[in-house]
Amino acid sequence: MKNVQRIERSQACLYGGAIGDALGAPLETLDWQTIRKQFGDEGLVTYATAHGGVGRITDDTQMMLFTAEGALRSYVRIQECEVYAPIVVLHHALIRWLVTQGEQPNQAQVDTKIGLISDPRLHARRSPATTSLEALAQARAFGSEARNDSKQCDGLVRVAPIGLFPWGDFLLHHRDRAFSVACELTRCTHGHPCAYLSAGLFAYLVNGMSDNGRPLASLIPAALDFMDSGAWLDFFIELAEEREAVPRSQAHIRFLLETVLDFHRQGMAPSPEGIDSLGRGESAEEALAIAVWCALSAGDYRQGVLWAVNHSGKSDSIGLLAGNLLGLRFGLSDIPVEWVEDLELRDWLYRLGHDLQWLPKVYLGRGYGAHDDELRESYPDN
Numbered sequence: 001m002k003n004v005q006r007i008e009r010s011q012a013c014l015y016g017g018a019i020g021d022a023l024g025a026p027l028e029t030l031d032w033q034t035i036r037k038q039f040g041d042e043g044l045v046t047y048a049t050a051h052g053g054v055g056r057i058t059d060d061t062q063m064m065l066f067t068a069e070g071a072l073r074s075y076v077r078i079q080e081c082e083v084y085a086p087i088v089v090l091h092h093a094l095i096r097w098l099v100t101q102g103e104q105p106n107q108a109q110v111d112t113k114i115g116l117i118s119d120p121r122l123h124a125r126r127s128p129a130t131t132s133l134e135a136l137a138q139a140r141a142f143g144s145e146a147r148n149d150s151k152q153c154d155g156l157v158r159v160a161p162i163g164l165f166p167w168g169d170f171l172l173h174h175r176d177r178a179f180s181v182a183c184e185l186t187r188c189t190h191g192h193p194c195a196y197l198s199a200g201l202f203a204y205l206v207n208g209m210s211d212n213g214r215p216l217a218s219l220i221p222a223a224l225d226f227m228d229s230g231a232w233l234d235f236f237i238e239l240a241e242e243r244e245a246v247p248r249s250q251a252h253i254r255f256l257l258e259t260v261l262d263f264h265r266q267g268m269a270p271s272p273e274g275i276d277s278l279g280r281g282e283s284a285e286e287a288l289a290i291a292v293w294c295a296l297s298a299g300d301y302r303q304g305v306l307w308a309v310n311h312s313g314k315s316d317s318i319g320l321l322a323g324n325l326l327g328l329r330f331g332l333s334d335i336p337v338e339w340v341e342d343l344e345l346r347d348w349l350y351r352l353g354h355d356l357q358w359l360p361k362v363y364l365g366r367g368y369g370a371h372d373d374e375l376r377e378s379y380p381d382n
Contacts, residue, residue, distance in 0.1 A: 003357060003358075003361060005213075006166075006210060006211075006357045007353070007354050007357045007358065008331065008332050009164075009209070009210045009213070009327075009328055009331070010164045010210060010353040010354070010356050010357050011332060011349070011350060011353030011354060012327035012328060012330075012331050012332040012335065012353075013160055013164055013206065013210060013324050013325075013327045013328045013353070014064070014065075014068070014160070014161070014164075014324075014327070014349045014352065014353040015327055015332070015335055015340055015343070015346070015349050015350075015353070016301065016305070016323035016324055016325075016326050016327020016328070016335060017061065017064060017160055017320040017321070017323040017324035017327065018057050018061045018064070018320070018323070018343055018344075018345070018346075018349055019305065019319075019323055019335065019339045019340070019343055020305045020308055020309065020316075020318075020319030020320045020321070020322055020323025020324075020326075021057050021058050021060050021061045021157075021316050021317075021319055021320040021323070022047060022050070022054075022055050022056055022057050022058075022061075022319075022339075022343060022344065023044065023046075023047060023305060023306070023309045023315075023319050023339075024058075024308070024309035024314075024315030024316035024317070024318065024319030024320070025050035025051060025056060025057070025058050025126075025315075025316050026044070026048040026049060026050035027043075027044060027048075027309055027310070027315035027316075028058075028127075028314065028315050028316045030312075030315075031312040032272040032273075032276070032310070032311055032312045035310060035311075042306075042310075043272075043306070043309075043310030044306070044309060044310060045306060046338075046339070047339065047342060051124070051126055053344070054342055055339070055342035055343045055344050056126075056344050057126070057343075057344050057345060058126040058127065058316045059101075059125075059126045059127060059128040059129060059132075059154075060154070060157040060158070060316055060317055060320045061320065061345070062097055062100070062122060062126065063094065063097055063132070063154070063157065063158035064157065064158045064159075064160060064161060064320070065116055065122070065345070065348055065349070065352060066093045066094055066096060066097040066116055066158070067090060067093060067094070067158045067159065067160075067161045067162065067185070068161035068164075068352040068353075068356055069093055069115050069116050069352065069379065070086075070089050070090040070091075070092065070093025070094070071086070071090065071161050071162060071165045071356065072165075072352075072355055072356065072359055072378075072379040073089050073092075073093065073379045073380060073381060073382065074086040074089035074090060075165075075359060075360055075363065075379075076359075076363065076365075076375065076376055076379050076380070076381045077089055077381035077382070079363055079364065079365030079366070080365050080366060080376070080381045081381060085143070086181055087142075087143045087181070087184045087185055087188070088142045088143040089142075089381075089382065090162075090181070090185045091139070091142045091143050091144075091185065091188045092110070092111070092142050092382065094132075094136055094158075094185075094188070094189070095110055095136050095139065095142070096110060096111065096112070096115075096116070096117045097116075097117075097122075097136075098132075098133065098136040098137060099112060099117060100116075100117060100122050100123045101123075101125050101128050101133065102123075102125065103133060103136070103137050104137065105136065105137055105139065106137070106138065106139060106140065109382075111380065111382055114377075114378070114380060115378065115379070116348065119348070121344070121345060122345075129152060129154035131148065131150045131152045131154055131155070131189060131190060132154045132155070132189050134148075135147075135148060135150075135188065135189035135190070136188075136189060139188065143188065144188065145187050145188060145191065146187065146188055146189050146190060146191050147191070148190070148191045149191050149192050150189075150190045150191060150192055150195060151190060151192035151193075151194040151195040151198075151283045151284050151285070152190065152195070152282060152283065152284065153198075153281060153282060153283060153284045153286075153287040153288075153314060153317045154189075154190075154317070155186040155189050155190035155195045155196070155199055155284060156186070156195065156198050156199045156202060156284040156287060156288060156317075156321065157287075157317050157320050157321060159182040159185065159186065159199045159202055159203045159206075160202070160203070160206050160324040161352070161356060162178055162181050162182045162185065162203045162206075163178045163182070163202065163203035163204065163205065163206025163207040163210065164206060164207070164210050164353075164356045164357070165178070165356050165360070166211070166357065166360050167181065167207075175204045175207045175208055175211075175222075175223075175226070176226065178200075178203040178204055178206070178207040179200040179201070179203055179204045179223075179226060179227075180200065181203070182196075182199040182200045182202065182203035182204075183196040183197065183199060183200040184196075185199070186199040186200075190284070192245075192249070193245050193246045193248075193249035193250075194249045194252060194253060194283060194284055194285045195283075195284045197227055197246070197249055197250065197253055197285075198253060198284035198285045198287075198288045199284065200227065201223045201224070201227060201253065201257075201288065202288055202321065202324075204219070204222075204223040204226065205219050205220070205223055205292075205325065206324060206325070206328065208222070208223075209325070209328040209329065210328055216292070216295055216296055216325060216329060217261065217264065217296060220257055220261060220292065224253075224254050224257060224258075227250055227253070227254075228250055228254070230246075249285075252285060253285045253288070253289075256278065256285055256286065256288070256289035257288070257289055257292060259278070259289070260278070260289050260290075260292055260293035260296065261296070263293060263297075264293065264296040264297055268297075269297050269307070270290070270293050270294050270297055270307040270308075271307075272310060272311040272312065274293075275290050275293075275307075275311040275312075275313060275318075276311060276312055276313065278290055278293075279313070280312060280313035280314060281313040281314035281317060281318045282313070282314055286313075287314060287317055287318050287321055288321065290308070290313070290318050290322075291308060291318050291321035291322040291324075291325060292322075292325065294307045294308040294318075294322040294326070295322050295325035295326050295329060298326060298329075298330075300330060300334055301323075301326045301327065301329075301330045301334045301335050301336075302334075302336060304322055304326040305319060305322055305323050305326055307322070308321075308322035308323070355375075355378075355379075359375055359379070362375075363375050
C-alpha cells in the first residue's frame with residue numbers, strides 16, 4: 001500500500017508540474033495588465049492556446065521528463081556496473097534533450113535511439129532557455145561543470161524527479177542525497193550558487209513530501225538548516241572563491257523563503273502584486289520562493305496553480321514548480337480531470353511517474369530480477 005501511495009504521489013507531482021507549465025505557457029511574455037485585458041479580471045482560468053494547441057508544454061516539462069529518464073538509467077547503471085555516478089547519466093539525459101532541440105553537442109557518444117529521444121513529440125522546440133542550450137552544447141564531458149555565473153530558473157525547473165527518486169533506498173538519507181544530486185546536476189548548466197542551491201532545496205522539499213507526505217511548511221526550515229550546515233560542500237565545491245560566494249547566496253535564499261513562510265503564517269494569499277514584489281521569477285531563488293508561497297497558501301490544486309501563473313513574471317516555470325508541490329500536497333484526485341485529459345505527453349508523465357518508484361523496488365541487476373531484461377531495454381545503463 002505504501003508503494004502505491006508513493007507511485008500516486010510521484011505521478012501527481014509530474015502531472016501537476018506539467019499542467020502548471022501548460023497553463024503558464026500562453027502567459028509567459030505577458031504582464032498582469034495584459035493578462036487581465038485578454039482573459040478577464042481573474043486572469044487565465046483554464047488552458048489557452050500556446051505552441052499551436054491547448055495543453056501544450058514547454059521546454060521546462062521536456063527537461064523534467066529527461067531528468068526522470070536519467071534518474072532511472074542511473075539506477076540501472078548502479079545495479080549493473082556497481083558504479084555510482086548519477087551525474088554522468090543525468091547530464092547525458094539533458095544532452096539527449098539538447099539533441100531534440102536540433103543542437104549539436106560536443107559528445108559523439110549520445111544515445112539517440114531509445115526512450116524519450118525516439119518520440120517525435122519531444123523534438124518540438126518550445127522556446128528553450130538559452131543558458132541551458134549553450135551550457136549543454138559546450139559541455140566538455142558528461143558531468144562537467146558549466147562555465148558561467150547564471151542563476152536563471154531553467155536549472156531549477158527540471159529537478160523534481162531527483163526529489164521523487166528514492167535515493168536513500170540504497171545510499172544516504174533520501175533528502176540529503178536528493179539535495180546533493182540536484183545541486184550537482186544544476187551546476188552542469190548554471191554556475192551561480194543561487195541556482196544550484198535553489199535546485200537542491202526544491203529536490204529536498206519534493207523528496208520529503210513524496211516520501212512520507214510531510215507538510216511543506218515543516219520541511220522548509222529543515223531544508224534551510226541542511227543547506228546552511230554545509231554538509232554537502234565537500235561533495236563538489238573545490239574552488240575557494242566559490243565557497244566564499246555560497247554564504248551570500250544562502251542568506252538571500254533563506255530571506256526569500258522565510259519571507260513567504262511569514263506571509264503564509266499571516267494569512268497573506270499570493271496576488272499578482274505580491275508576486276511582483278518578490279521578483280519576476282527569472283532567477284532560481286525568486287521562482288522557488290514564489291512557487292513555495294503558492295503551494296503553501298492554496299486551498300486546492302486549482303487555486304494554487306492559477307495563482308502561480310497569473311502575474312507579470314515567469315508564468316510557465318513558476319506554474320511548473322508550484323504544480324509539482326501542489327500535486328504532492330493535494331494528490332491526483334484533486335487535479336482537474338479535464339486538465340489531465342488535454343495535457344500533452346500525459347502518457348510519458350504517467351509512465352515515468354510510476355517507474356521512478358517501481359523500478360528501484362523490482363530491479364535487482366545482472367539478471368536476478370524478474371523484470372530486469374524489460375527494464376534494461378527501456379532504461380539502458382548509459
